[in-house]
Amino acid sequence: MGSFKGHALPGTLFLVVGLWHTWSAVVRHVSNPKSFRVRVWNPVPGFDGKLKYLELYLIVIGAFIDMCIELLYSTHLKFFVHGVLNPHHMNDFEHSGMLLMFFIFGVVSLLSEKTRFLPLPQESLCLVAATAFCAEYLLFYFHSTSHKGLEGYYHLLLVFLIGLCILTTIAGALFPTSFALDVCCGIAITLQGLWFYQTAFTLYGPMMPDGCRLKGNDIICRSTDSELRGEFLANFQLFAMVFSVLVGVSGFYIFAASRYGNNDLMNAVQDGLDQD
Numbered sequence: 001m002g003s004f005k006g007h008a009l010p011g012t013l014f015l016v017v018g019l020w021h022t023w024s025a026v027v028r029h030v031s032n033p034k035s036f037r038v039r040v041w042n043p044v045p046g047f048d049g050k051l052k053y054l055e056l057y058l059i060v061i062g063a064f065i066d067m068c069i070e071l072l073y074s075t076h077l078k079f080f081v082h083g084v085l086n087p088h089h090m091n092d093f094e095h096s097g098m099l100l101m102f103f104i105f106g107v108v109s110l111l112s113e114k115t116r117f118l119p120l121p122q123e124s125l126c127l128v129a130a131t132a133f134c135a136e137y138l139l140f141y142f143h144s145t146s147h148k149g150l151e152g153y154y155h156l157l158l159v160f161l162i163g164l165c166i167l168t169t170i171a172g173a174l175f176p177t178s179f180a181l182d183v184c185c186g187i188a189i190t191l192q193g194l195w196f197y198q199t200a201f202t203l204y205g206p207m208m209p210d211g212c213r214l215k216g217n218d219i220i221c222r223s224t225d226s227e228l229r230g231e232f233l234a235n236f237q238l239f240a241m242v243f244s245v246l247v248g249v250s251g252f253y254i255f256a257a258s259r260y261g262n263n264d265l266m267n268a269v270q271d272g273l274d275q276d
Contacts, residue, residue, distance in 0.1 A: 018186050212226055
């Protein structure tokens with residue numbers, strides 16, 4: 001069982017990184033489509049290069065803080081009971097392991113970009129990121145906390161979105177010139193962040209479906225029909241998010257093309273509009 005803050009904090013991290021990834025991919029493509037390459041992270045321009053690695057620092061610091069909360073605060077430093085791992089905090093240990101993988105990805109990327117000790121190409125960094133997403137996928141799929149009922153359905157949809165992150169990240173390493181794959185990766189990360197928020201507001205906030213309630217550490221629904229209505233609502237929420245994100249990406253592209261697009265791209269867009 002989780003909490004509102006426990007879902008909102010990682011949701012914020014994924015949402016910010018996903019939106020920045022999507023926007024950066026669009027800008028790089030409209031600026032020069034012929035030289036476009038997939039990037040697993042994107043530098044922040046301006047400020048004399050002082051914020052270039054902001055995305056990586058956000059991942060490293062965010063993952064580290066969340067990991068400390070899970071491993072130190074939530075467990076109250078009671079790691080072992082009678083010589084074995086505390087069974088009451090296995091959930092926290094698992095979350096810490098997942099966050100550790102994203103922390104390692106951020107550190108490896110910084111070492112690769114800022115030092116000579118680990119010079120890795122973007123394709124290799126994509127695979128490192130995919131490994132972190134795989135750890136997250138395995139955590140939620142084989143969770144020690146038995147997600148059942150409506151709570152289990154929300155986490156099942158989350159696992160589906162994490163799987164999309166894995167596929168698009170690996171595909172980006174295999175097809176490093178594909179703009180579509182890079183944008184899809186950003187969309188998948190954005191949707192994952194939004195779904196963390198949706199889970200927080202639905203299961204631990206004011207959007208609990210009628211006939212269901214939070215009782216102790218479990219989501220209890222009054223009847224099977226109430227649980228099914230909650231699952232149908234989850235399907236609609238996910239559809240609304242996908243539709244909204246696609247509309248937002250289209251807006252990104254139109255704005256970026258008008259501001260950063262080169263003449264060849266603008267002419268191609270205009271030719272397409274004229275043919276329509």
